[in-house]
Structure formats: C-alpha cells, structure tokens
Amino acid sequence: MDTRFNSFYSETPHSFVEAMNSFLAEAGIRMLRPSVVSDYVYLNQTRKFHEDAELMRHIAEQVIERRKASSSSRKDLVNAMLYEKDPVTDKSLPHSSVIDNMITFLIAGQYVSVFQRARLTEVGHETTSGLLSFIIYCLVTHPAAMEKGRDEVMSVLGNGAMTQNMASKLPYMMGIIRETLRLYPTAPGFTVQPRSTNPEDYPIHIGKEQYVVRQGEAVSVQIATVHRDPAVYGDDAESFRPERMLDDEFEKLPKNSWKPFGNGARACIGRALALQEAVIMMALLLQNFDFELADPNYELKIRKTITIKPVGLQIRVKLRDGLTPATLQRKLLGGKAPPSGSGRTSSQQTKRSDSPLDSVDLRKLLICYGSNTGTCQTLAHVLSRDAVAHGFDPTIMIMDKVQPHHITPSTPIVIVAASYEGQPPENASKFIKWLQALTESPFEGIYHAVYGCGNRDWAATFQRIPALVDDAFIRYGSTPIVNRAASDVADGNVANEFDHWADGVLWPALKKLYFPGVSARSFDISRSGIRIFQCPRTSDILPDGRMATIEDGQSLTAPGEPQKRQLTIRLPPTMTYRAGDHIAIVPANHHDTVKQVMNRFQLAHDTKIITTCGEERSVYTHLRDLVELNHVATEKNIRAIIETVPNSNKSDNSSIPKGLSALQILQKLPTATLPFADYLDMLPPMRPRRYSISSSPLADPTICTLTYSVLEHMSTLSDGTTNVFHGAGSTYLAGLCRNDRLHVSVQPSPIAFHLPEDPGDPIVMVCAGSGLAPFLGFVHERAQLRSSGAKLAPALLFIGCRHPDRDMLYSSQLQDLASSAGVKLFYAFSRAESQSKGCEYVQDRLKKERKLVVDAVGLRNGRGKMYVCGGLRVLEGVASVMKQAYVEFEGADGVGADEWWEAFRADGERFASEVFD
Ligand SMILES: Cc1cc2nc3c(=O)[nH]c(=O)nc-3n(C[C@H](O)[C@H](O)[C@H](O)COP(=O)(O)O)c2cc1C
Secondary structure, three states: OOOOOOOOOOOOOOHHHHHHHHHHHHHHHHOOOOHHHHHHOOHHHHHHHHHHHHHHHHHHHHHHHHHHHHOOOOOOHHHHHHHOOOOOOOOOOOHHHHHHHHHHHHHHHOOOOOOOOOOEEEOOOHHHHHHHHHHHHHHHHOHHHHHHHHHHHHHHHOOOOOOHHHHHHOHHHHHHHHHHHHHOOOOOEEEEOOOOOOHHHOOEEEOOOOEEEOOOOOEEEEHHHHOOOHHHHOOOOOOOOHHHHOHHHHHHOOOOOOOOOOOHHHOOOOHHHHHHHHHHHHHHHHHHEEEEEOOOOOOOEEEEOOOEEEEOOEEEEEEOOOOOHHHHHHHHOOOOOOOOOOOOOHHHOEOOOOOHHHHOOEEEEEEEEEOOOOHHHHHHHHHHHHHHHHOEEEEEEEHHHOOHHHOOOOOOEEEEEEOEOOEOOHHHHHHHHHHHOOOOOOOOOOEEEEEEEEOOOOHHHOOHHHHHHHHHHHHOOOEEOOOOEEEEHHHOOHHHHHHHHHHHHHHHHHHHHHOOOOOHHHHOOOHHHOOHHHOOOHHHHOOOOEEEEEEEEEEOOOOOOOOEEEEEEEOOOOOOOOOOOEEEEOOOOOHHHHHHHHHHOOOOOOOEEEOOOOOEEEHHHHHHHOEOOOOEOOHHHHHHHHHOOOOOOOOOOOOOOOOOEHHHHHHHOOOOOOOHHHHHHOOOEOOOEEEEEOOOOOOOOOEEEEEEEOOEEEEEOOOOOEEEEEOHHHHHHHOOOOOOEEEEEEEOOOHHHOOOOOOOOOEEEEEEHHHHHHHHHHHHHHHHHHHOOOOOOOEEEEEEEOOOOOOOOOHHHHHHHHHHHOEEEEEEEOOOHHHHOOOOOHHHHHHHOHHHHHHHHOOOOOOOEEEEEEOHHHHHHHHHHHHHHHHHHHOOOHHHHHHHHHHHHHOOOOEEEEEOO
C-alpha cells in the first residue's frame, strides 16, 4: 500500500491504530446495548465512535489518493480494487467500496511485533497478532508441544530461510494453530439471522426445538463455546492438544464444529492468508527464538472487544543457540550466517548438522579430566559449558575413557587432572599407564593444554600427574597450546584461578590458533541457550551405581551438637568392598535450598523446563537432582549477578563475602534481576559424593555402614533474616529412612589406605570427628580377624571430639569393640580437656603419648604404619608432632626431621591419609 504505520519503531501507535482500537472496543460494547441507548444515552461514546470511523476512512482515502497519484502499475490488492473490472458485469468497484475494503485490510493487517522490541514485550493486537499471542501462550505453557513444533520446523527449515512451499510441510504447526484457534478464536463470535421476509415462515425452531427465533431476531453464536463442546471434542475439550487437529483428525470433525473464521459467504476473506501468515511467522519464531513466560505464575486473562486478546501476557524472548541479531538478520534475508573472515578451509571445519549452531562453524575440542573428589571434573564441565561460545564443539571424558583414536590433529585436547600421593586419580590410572608405556611418538600434530589441581602440602609430589601428562605429550610430539597451569587448592581459590586461566589464557590462545582474524563477537553466543549441563541423569553421574536399600539411619550425637550420623546400607548382591574403601552416592539438594531458589526466581512448584536434549522436566526435579546449588560462585558469576543490580557499581564486588553460592548472593542482593536461565548456567552438574565405609565385610559382607557429619549452618540475608545452609550430600543421607533405595557404587581407596597385608605390623590411627569412619572399619576388621585366631600387632587409635557426653561416637560400644580388636583408644576432648589428660586436640594427645607412638610405628627403621583422617589441621598437627619426635628420639635436627617426614609420607607402605575440609 506504500504506507507504513511504523508500529515497530515508535513508542506511540499511529493515529489509525488508536482510532481502530477505540472504535473496535466501542463496537464490541454497542453490540450488547440497544441502539437507542447508544444513540441517546451514551452520547460521548457515540460521538467518539463516529469520529474514529471518520478518521480511519480519512486515512484510507489518503492511502488511495497517494496510490492514484503515483501511477504505480504494481500487481497488488490496491491496484486490483482501483482498476480491475468484474469479468461478468465489466464494472469497477465503487469508490466507497474501495475505501470500506481498504479499512478492512488495514485493520486486518495491523499487528504489533512481539519480538523486535525489548526483551519483555506485551503481546496482542487484532486477529492475527492476537492469534500469535495465544499460540505463544499455548506453547510456553505446553513445552512438549513447543518442542514437537520446533522439531518439525527444524527438520523442514534447518537453519535456512523459509521458502515458498515449506508452509505446507508443517502439519504439526498447522495443528497447533488450529487448536489455538479452537480454544481462543480471536474473533470470538458472529451473528446469524433468518433471511426470509415472509412472516409465515416464523417462528423458527432451532436446537432440537429448544429455541424459538421470531422474525427480526438474530442469533449470536459464541464460537469459543461451540469449540469446547465435549460431544465433539471429548472429555479433554478444554485441553490444548494439537494432535486432534492434524490433517486426518481435522477432516473428520463434524461440519460447523470449528468456525474461527466466521460463517457463510461473509466468513473471513483473509482466512488462507491469515493461516499462512501464522505458519510462516511461528516457524521463523520457533527456529530462532526461545520463549518463556516472564512471570511463570501468569494466569491467562482475556480482554474481549470485537476480538479477544490476552491481557498482561509478557514473554521473555531470547535468540536461540548461537544467533546474534546480526546473524539472524542475515539469515532472514536468505543468507547463511557464519563468522566472517575466519580464513579456514572447509576441511578444517566441523558443523553440528542437528543443531541451530550450523550457522557457526564449530571446531571439535576434547576435554578430559582425572578426578577423585570432583574438583577437576567440575572445572572440565565449566570449560565444556563455555566452549561453544568460543567456537568449539566440546566432548568431555574421564581420562581412562580416552582412546588413542580420540587424539587427532583436528581436535585440540585439554586435560584437567589431580594427583593423589603422587599417583593418578582412580579414573585416570589406565591413561597414565598408557602414557608411561609409550615408545613411539603418537602425538605429532596434536595441540594440547594441561591444567593441574594439586596441594602443596604434598610438596614432593605436588602436581606430579599434570606435569607427567604435559611432559609426555610434549615428548611424544604434541605442541602445548599454552604452558601447563597449576593451581594449589590449599589457597581456596581454584575456581577463580581456573576462570582467569580459561578466559584470559586458554580461550585467547585457542582463538589465535584456530580462528585468527575472527572477531570475538562472531561467537558471542548467549550461554543460556547452550545448557550442556542439563543433560546428565543419575546414570551419567554415577555410571556404575547400583540399587541399594537402607537398613537403618541414626544420630550419634546429642541434640544441639553438630550432627554425626550412621547409615546402614544393604548392598546390592555381589557388590563387595574392603575396610577403608568408600561408597559413592548421587546426592540431591535439600528441599529448603530448592525452595529458596524457586522463591528467589518466583517459580511455581510445577514449572517445567525443556532441556537442550529436548526432555521436558519439572524445574523442581532439575534443581534438586541435577545441579550443584551450593557451588561457590566464582568471581565471574558474582560479576554477572552484580551487572543485573540496578544502579550498582558493576566493577565492585567487594561487598560480597567470599565462599557464597550464587543463590546466597542473590538472596543478599534482592534487587538483582539475573535471568533464571543465566543462573542455571552458573551451576555445575551434580557430582557424586564419597563417604568412608565404617564397617568391615568380615562382619557381614552384605552390609556396610557410613559414619558421617551432617553439614548444616546458618547464613544471614541482607534483611537480617537467617536461613540454614544444607550440605547436599550429608543432608540427603540424613533424610533416608529404612527401606529407602539409593544408587551406590564402591570406590576403592588408594592401596595405602587399607590395613597392612601383614597383621603383625603395628598401626597408629589418628582422626577427628567423622574421620573416625574408616578406622571404625579397621577396628571391626581386626575384631573379626582376632576372633578367628589371627595374631595381631598392637594398634593405637587417637580420636578427637568435643565432649565425652555429647559427640563421643559409639562411646562404650567402641570401647568394647576396641578391646576385642586389640586396639588402644586415646581421646582428646576439646571441650572437656580435664577428661583427656589436659589435651585439647587429637594432635595434643598424640604428642602426650609420643613414646608409645614411636614404639609402635618406629621412626627411621620401623615397620609400623600410620593413618590420618580428618581436616588439614589434623594432618599438619600430626606432621609437627612426628617431626618433633624424630628430633627427640633420633637426635636429628629440623632439616633432617623435615626430610624424614617427607620420605615417610611419600612411602606408600608406612603412611596414608585422607584429608577433607
Ligand atoms: C589424600 C590426598 C593426597 C593428595 N596428594 C597430592 C599429591 O601428591 N600432589 C598434589 O599436587 N596434590 C595432592 N592432593 C591434592 C589433590 O590433588 C587436590 O585436592 C585436587 O584438587 C583434587 O582434585 P579432585 O577433586 O578432582 O580429585 C592430595 C589430596 C589428598 C586428599
């Protein structure tokens, strides 16, 4: 029509649109009043009604005049109305008809784009736009239908542009549209009147003689009611189910049961156009955008004038995987949207054929980790989650699963690994053996990077495994992408150090290597669209987990004390263990923590999410089972949260205490508006927890017990209120009752952390709190061995706790067991020192009894073995006592004692420790 109303670009609507809105509203109301009342009572409304009609007519006149003046020969509707002649009558349309039709088309054609404005946009405007609003409402509240629709769109369109014949290849999309029109017909009614002017034909009886229509009377048909007739649509007539509107089913519907476009000769002339418009629009929207309700608790309200539309419906819209406004624009214009100027050859490129990221060429990246307690695993997942945003398609693996054919020149490899007493983590031992046995150079042309996590307390073997991996890769031909990085976890800053390394060193180096000349923005991908972490299920988290049954759970401490508990588990058949081994379980976040998240983001209990794997899942289940809600927020996370606080100093995060989870920070910053999807991106996947077994299979091989501390403490919010922090693993175990099921797997502890092969070797065990667990298993085992006649060397067990009456685990029961096991017990009570020979901590008691200890263990030439289990301070205390004893009993100096201690510690035969904090 050569006329734009610019609804997209202006804040206030065009005067035509304003007139149309108020005209239609009044028209809807006038239908319900007798015309005399409108004309003689509602004078102001009537005057405005006519003024609005006049304004629309005037604008239509202007459009026509402009067209006539342009002498355009375009083949369009306006020219057809102006210049074409009826082939039968050879007459043109009278001017008044042209204007009337013009107004009709202008009204039908007006709709406000939902999607090109800001993130939050109120949707709704006249029939087609009203329909689009209802479709989107139906889809966001029925995610499975949305995904089905999207799958269909992606299979037909892929990432390409929409072409002419594609609309007919989207039957499910058509089903969605028909079903939406059934439930929410945007023109919700029409009126019919008998045509006969002969009074004898009246009254007419309709509806099985139920209703009488007299001459001059009209019948108003409420289409929404007709469309929800259970006699036609069944008991679920009120539900949104696009399947019932697929072509075959749709054809079978009784005549007149679906009439969203009106009736008879005057039915909507634009029906086909409207349906085609809706299919194309929805296909493009689903192809390129994700939608969610801005308010997950929104309840549909409908405003009814002459048409219906949703009221207050706000939709949050995000570009889908990998798209930026620029790439989307290029795509909509019919082109592909790759990063320009990458300079890569096609043979170097990899694409994800099944993903909308086709528009960005991704290069494969192998990320592998060796990890016992999850630190390196989490870091590897962080890398993997961020990879796509940097142009890489990540595969994540434990090191022992890596096969030689995975390491290829086309796939750079990043390794994140830990060391344990100088040895590899359990899931990396085969890989390390393979590396050590290499003789030729299989890594020619490979690019690799190594990130090591270690603890300087193991000074002699600090970073031994990461260093070994890096050396082997270089020796056998690989080129380091960057120098090996090494974090000392004792500094407590590993997550931030890793972020700095990844963002500041690794990704830039990879970019330089693989995408030289590509602007960083080419891969500036909204991370929330790539929720790789959403896929793992329990079976992925603990692949060898098997179903066990809880026999019993009980508290071991007095009320008010930090709780320690025992859990008795009946193992699945054929699952075996050794005293000293661990049990791994998959925890669940505490209900209160999940609730805190849902409250912070105002999510209702039954809110659903769709994972990138296409799985529909309750948000509650996702938060409880699959992500680490207590994960300590990194500096990067904190910055992202602060960014969303209005009027905040974006670069200042000094007011946020260290060590808080993203949830705790969000609770302290109530005005932060972090989107829920971005919050999810901050959470690493749930990882298994390991607990020391506190029983011996010699007592009963089908049963094992865990003795553990329940991690719970208070945290204070910005408004001064407090809430309780719940450790995921221990509070999950504490909630288990008899006959509950859980998946478990036995994780062997390092060889050194078992009883000596020779029962004649003396042992000394030192622990604090629930560090008693593995030693309890040893005491049980010794008791069994002894009762079956074995000769056992002496054993000393040093135990630190608070008070004999409050947290002395197993107290008299342990005394009895220890005496039948030939184990001497020594306690240190930090809150009742007088009852432990004045010793406050377990290392103090060790010092007091050092003569006995030295006799049992032997120093320079002994064959006794020492075990420590507890916090780092216990280990440090033991080291100090033993070095002093060495000086005292061996006549050495400090340096000699240090050297002896390092050698003693590194000797897998004489010393073993399990340290947790
Ligand atoms: C019993 C034990 C032995 C350890 N031995 C070493 C070691 O020899 N060298 C080292 O650098 N770090 C050592 N560490 C520190 C771990 O490598 C470090 O905590 C690492 O972050 C663990 O990673 P993970 O959680 O992924 O298993 C040891 C830690 C423990 C608990």
